[in-house]
Amino acid sequence: MTAAPTATTAPPDTSPPTATPKRQPQRRGSTWLLTAGLLGALLVLCLLSAGLGAYDIPLGDVLSSVRHRIGLGGAALERVPESVLWNVRLPRVVLALLVGASLGCAGALMQGVFGNPLAEPGVIGISSGAAVGAVASIALGLSFFGNWTVTACAFVSGLLTVLLVYAMSRSGGRTEVVTLILTGIAVNAFAGALIGLSIFFADNAQISQITFWQLGSLAQATWPKVLAVLPCALLGLAVAPFYARKLDLLALGERPARHLGVDVERLRVVLVLVVALLTAAAVAVAGIITFVGLLVPHLLRMANGPGHRFLVPGSALGGALVLVAGDLAARTVAAPAELPLGVLTALFGSPFFFWLLRRTRRRQGGWA
Amino acid sequence: MRAGTVVKAAAHSVVRNLFAVRGRELPAPVAHGNVVAEARGLRVRLGGRDVLGGADGGVDLVVRAGEVLALVGPNGAGKSTLLAALAADLDPAVADGGVRIAGRPARNWSAPELALRRAVLPQAATLSFPFPVAEVVRMGRAPWAGTASEGEDDAAVAEAMEATEVGEFARRPFSALSGGERARVALARVLAQRAPLLLLDEPTAALDLRHQELVLRVCRARAAAGDAVVVVLHDLGLAAAHADRAAVLHEGRIVADGPPADVFDGQLLSRVYRQPVEVFPHPRTGTPLVVPMRTGRVRTVSGGHGAEGDR
Numbered sequence: 001m002t003a004a005p006t007a008t009t010a011p012p013d014t015s016p017p018t019a020t021p022k023r024q025p026q027r028r029g030s031t032w033l034l035t036a037g038l039l040g041a042l043l044v045l046c047l048l049s050a051g052l053g054a055y056d057i058p059l060g061d062v063l064s065s066v067r068h069r070i071g072l073g074g075a076a077l078e079r080v081p082e083s084v085l086w087n088v089r090l091p092r093v094v095l096a097l098l099v100g101a102s103l104g105c106a107g108a109l110m111q112g113v114f115g116n117p118l119a120e121p122g123v124i125g126i127s128s129g130a131a132v133g134a135v136a137s138i139a140l141g142l143s144f145f146g147n148w149t150v151t152a153c154a155f156v157s158g159l160l161t162v163l164l165v166y167a168m169s170r171s172g173g174r175t176e177v178v179t180l181i182l183t184g185i186a187v188n189a190f191a192g193a194l195i196g197l198s199i200f201f202a203d204n205a206q207i208s209q210i211t212f213w214q215l216g217s218l219a220q221a222t223w224p225k226v227l228a229v230l231p232c233a234l235l236g237l238a239v240a241p242f243y244a245r246k247l248d249l250l251a252l253g254e255r256p257a258r259h260l261g262v263d264v265e266r267l268r269v270v271l272v273l274v275v276a277l278l279t280a281a282a283v284a285v286a287g288i289i290t291f292v293g294l295l296v297p298h299l300l301r302m303a304n305g306p307g308h309r310f311l312v313p314g315s316a317l318g319g320a321l322v323l324v325a326g327d328l329a330a331r332t333v334a335a336p337a338e339l340p341l342g343v344l345t346a347l348f349g350s351p352f353f354f355w356l357l358r359r360t361r362r363r364q365g366g367w368a
Numbered sequence: 369m370r371a372g373t374v375v376k377a378a379a380h381s382v383v384r385n386l387f388a389v390r391g392r393e394l395p396a397p398v399a400h401g402n403v404v405a406e407a408r409g410l411r412v413r414l415g416g417r418d419v420l421g422g423a424d425g426g427v428d429l430v431v432r433a434g435e436v437l438a439l440v441g442p443n444g445a446g447k448s449t450l451l452a453a454l455a456a457d458l459d460p461a462v463a464d465g466g467v468r469i470a471g472r473p474a475r476n477w478s479a480p481e482l483a484l485r486r487a488v489l490p491q492a493a494t495l496s497f498p499f500p501v502a503e504v505v506r507m508g509r510a511p512w513a514g515t516a517s518e519g520e521d522d523a524a525v526a527e528a529m530e531a532t533e534v535g536e537f538a539r540r541p542f543s544a545l546s547g548g549e550r551a552r553v554a555l556a557r558v559l560a561q562r563a564p565l566l567l568l569d570e571p572t573a574a575l576d577l578r579h580q581e582l583v584l585r586v587c588r589a590r591a592a593a594g595d596a597v598v599v600v601l602h603d604l605g606l607a608a609a610h611a612d613r614a615a616v617l618h619e620g621r622i623v624a625d626g627p628p629a630d631v632f633d634g635q636l637l638s639r640v641y642r643q644p645v646e647v648f649p650h651p652r653t654g655t656p657l658v659v660p661m662r663t664g665r666v667r668t669v670s671g672g673h674g675a676e677g678d679r
Contacts, residue, residue, distance in 0.1 A: 115496035248503075249510055251496040255457060260561070261483030261511040306497035 031310050034303060038317045045321065046097070049328045050089045054336055057081050057089075092221035096327045097320045098233045099218070099282040100292060104319020105240050106278040107293020108300075108312050112247035113271045114169075116180055117298065118360065121279045122290030123353065124169075124180060125187030129161025130154040130276075130283040131213050132194045138209050139198035147228045155232065155280035161187060162276045166268075216287035216342020218327050225285050232281035236274045237316055243271060244308035251306070289342045291349020292319050298356065392478075394515060395470060395485050395564055397594070400434035404565050404596040405454050405486070409465035412449055412458060412620075420446045420453070420620045426465045427622055429454075429615060431565065436587050436597045438607035438628070441617035442641050447600045448491065448569055450617065454598060455488045455567050469565065483511035487561040489568040493554035498541035501553050505529055505538075508560035520562070528559035531586050533579070547574045555583060559590070566590060568599040572606060584610040604658035608632055616640060632656045 051057045057077070065085055067074030076082055103121065110119040110126075121127045133153035136142075145152050169176075169183040199210055212220065246267050249257040254264050282289065296318040297311060304310055323341075330339040398404055407429045411421030421427050427450065431437055439447045452458055453467050456474035467474040470485050477485070487508070495504065505528055509521045529535045532552045537545065542553060551574040558566065568587070572580040584606055587597045591612070601607045607614050608628040616624040616631060618640040624631040634647045637658060644661035 117497070245510065245513070248499070249507055251499065252504075252507065253490070253494055253496075256488070256490055258457070258479055259455065259483060259486075259488040260507065261480035263479045301497070305503075306499055307503065 031304055034300075035310075035314065035317070038314065038321060042097075042317065042321045042324065045324045045328065046093050049093050049096070049324055050085060052328065053084075053089065053331055055081070055084050057085055061085075087222075091223050091226050092218050092327065093324060094226050095218050095221040095229075095285060096323045098226070098229055099286045099289065100320040100323025101237055101316040102229075102233045102278040102282040102319070103289060103292040103323070104296040104315040104317070105237055105293075105312060106275045106282070107319070108297040108308070108315035109240055109243075109247070109271050109278075110275050110293065111297055112250060112308055112312075113268060113275070114166075114180065115251060115253070117301075118294070118353075118356065119180060120291065120294035121275065122288065122292075123294060124165050124184035125191060126158055126161050126165065126275070126279050127283055127288045127290060128188050128191035128195070129164075130158030130280045131288050132161075132191050132198075133157030133280075134284055134287075135195050135198045135210050135213050138213075139202040139206055141206075147224055151228050151232060151280060151284040154284040155276060158280040158283065159273070159276035161191070162272050162279075166272060213283075213287040214342075215340035216289040216345070217330075217338075217340045218286055218323075219338060221285070229281040229285050232277050232284075236278040236281065239270070239274055240278075240312050240316075241309075243267060244312045247271075247308040247312070287342055289323070289345050291345050291353060292322055294356070295349055295352055296322055298352075392480055392484075392515070394517075398433040398470075398564055398596075400594060402433050403430055403471075404433050405431040405467070405469045405598075407450070407453060407465070407467050410450070410453055410467060411464040412446075412453060413462055413464075414449075418620055419449045421465070422620065427620070429622060429625070431596045431598055433564065433596050434591055434594050435612045436584075436591045436599065436610060438611035438614040439598065439600045439617060440602070440604060440607050440614055445617040445640075446620040447617050449620075451488075451567050451569050451598065451600055454565075455486060456482055457488075480511060483561070483563070484515075485563055486565040486567060487558045487563040489555055489558045489566075489571055491569045491573070493550045495542045498543040500539055500541055501534060501545070502529070502538040504542050504553055505534070505556045505560050508557040511561060511563075517562075524560045524562055528556040531559060531589075532556040533582065548576060548579065551575060552579060552583075555586075559586065564595050566595055566597045566599075568597070570600050570602065572601065572603065580606060604632060604637070608656045608658065609653075629656055632658055 047059060047062060051059050051062050061077055061081065062085065064074040065077050065082060068076050069086075077085065107120050110121060110124075111117050113119075131154070133156055134150050136157075137150050137153035142153065143149050165180075165183050165187055168186075169180045171179070195210070195214065199207055202210060246257070246262045249260050249262050250264070250267065252260070258264050293315075297315045300311055300314045300318055304314070322345075326341055326344050330341045330344050333339060407427055409421070409426035409428065411426040412419045427446075429450065431454065439450060441447055449458075453463055454469075456467060456469060456477070460475060469477065469482065474482070499507075502525070505525050506521070508528070509518075509524060512518055512521070529538060532555050534549070534552050534556050537549065542550065545553065551571065555568070555571055558568070566587070571583050571587075575583060580603070584599075587599055588610055591597050599611070601611075611628055613626060614624075614628045614631050615622050616636065623640060624633075624636055632647050634645055637645045637647065638661075645658055646661050647656050647658050649655070650657050
């Protein structure tokens with residue numbers, strides 16, 4: 001496979017390509033398979049989620065009603081199931097899709113920008129930062145942007161938090177794991193204090209609304225809420241994949257990425273904005289839901305390698321899948337009561353995070 | 369099926385036109401001996417200290433096509449800083465004076481345009497995520513995406529991997545390699561970039577004897593093909609054997625610049641390295657050998673207790 005020791009004086013142009021290119025088709029095949037699998041599972045789960053719950057609607061009825069609404073035959077259901085389906089279930093499913101996709105994608109982007117597999121909006125405090133804006137806007141009764149007020153406030157405070165974390169956790173062009181996690185602890189603590197302060201000044205109705213942020217839930221899903229986050233989430237999700245190749249190069253480090261033609265400063269600014277946008281969109285409607293952005297990109301990296309061209313859109317798909325499934329479980333496991341979704345994801349996510357920490361530590365041989 | 373491929377091709381070209389970097393000038397070929405990069409009156413201050421040049425003048429250096437130029441000197445002499453300046457890495461705030469690359473001030477090139485004109489091997493190769501070796505090498509082709517040379521990608525990657533002998537672990541993740549193997553993969557990535565100016569910072573530092581020779585033969589081959597190669601070396605023997613020209617740096621200045629046979633003078637090197645050295649021609653090839661002056665060890669002829677013989 002390698003040149004004989006005597007024949008290495010010059011790299012001949014005519015040398016036949018060695019084993020290198022053979023891997024490409026195989027990897028591409030598994031990428032398509034994985035994408036198709038994710039999409040299929042997502043579709044099935046969405047239909048299940050639309051039908052199952054306190055008021056069961058048979059699958060055939062769900063399909064028929066959907067076909068009716070989009071004008072492809074089918075028939076409307078009776079008044080009650082039709083209303084349950086279209087006013088309760090479907091907004092919730094769509095919201096779960098949007099929030100999950102935003103969180104998964106934000107996690108993948110953030111890990112790429114920081115060059116650190118432990119970066120995640122929840123872990124490093126960006127979710128709580130965005131929640132501060134949302135909670136404060138509720139407690140202070142702000143309404144300057146109508147429906148979008150909470151989202152806008154969540155975006156601004158989320159953005160400030162990203163910038164803060166980024167500035168504080170970097171030194172000498174790289175982000176060390178310890179610095180990042182410790183920064184996250186500090187930011188989470190500070191955000192917790194601000195949220196506590198807002199609770200102190202809020203009245204009873206506002207307090208119940210605020211508690212919702214802290215636990216994380218999709219229970220208050222409505223179509224106007226879907227509309228309120230749709231622009232943010234779609235914009236973020238649409239922009240992200242265009243930076244996938246550059247994120248690959250950034251894995252080499254900032255200087256080498258620049259040597260390969262990446263305008264690193266611009267890349268960083270754009271992606272930090274996108275992460276803030278996606279996180280704000282998710283937090284504004286669903287509260288703090290942690291670990292989705294950590295777990296999903298990691299599993300995908302294990303399954304299909306670290307290339308961002310699949311990882312970024314794949315994490316959006318995977319995040320949506322996890323959140324639709326999580327929300328279905330949250331609604332049905334303890335029925336008629338409902339588990340908070342954020343609690344559920346944290347319950348599964350934290351042990352995973354712990355394992356990841358141990359593994360990273362072992363690989364690096366200590367935190368140094 | 370055929371209609372499908374046509375549509376696909378059309379869509380591909382539309383997408384390519386939409387997102388192609390507009391106004392990106394491709395590098396023109398440079399004739400042997402012409403100037404590829406130069407530093408004029410370069411003065412670099414870092415942390416309030418002159419790292420390169422000084423109040424009484426800066427560093428001048430010319431890099432020509434078809435030539436291997438070795439930068440040598442003791443630790444902290446400014447070799448890596450000079451290389452970084454030639455790579456247009458330094459902030460204009462710390463670097464005074466001009467660096468020109470391909471006939472234009474370095475800061476007038478955009479990052480994508482520079483990437484077509486110079487490739488840089490950093491001192492330490494790191495990677496945040498475990499990409500397989502073949503994909504790391506392929507990253508070197510990123511600057512050419514969307515240009516006419518995109519078709520050369522596979523050939524360039526295969527050639528670079530062959531030249532650095534990394535083909536046997538093409539599928540292994542970069543993180544699973546030893547230090548020397550990583551260094552060769554990083555070099556393969558830089559070679560795959562096929563830029564007319566190669567800036568290599570200690571490419572031989574982590575390598576065994578065989579691969580040190582291999583790397584410098586690759587440098588020679590690239591120079592013979594018309595590229596300019598600037599390489600920071602610690603091993604003066606390697607520099608003497610493989611470089612066309614050597615620049616000796618001392619306390620941020622170039623104290624000698626010329627063919628190794630002229631520049632590697634025992635007195636000069638002894639002063640620069642603060643270590644007496646002797647220079648003598650190789651008995652067979654005649655290239656200068658640079659060896660620290662050592663007092664011969666007193667050996668005990670019998671018994672084999674070498675360590676005790678020194679007493």
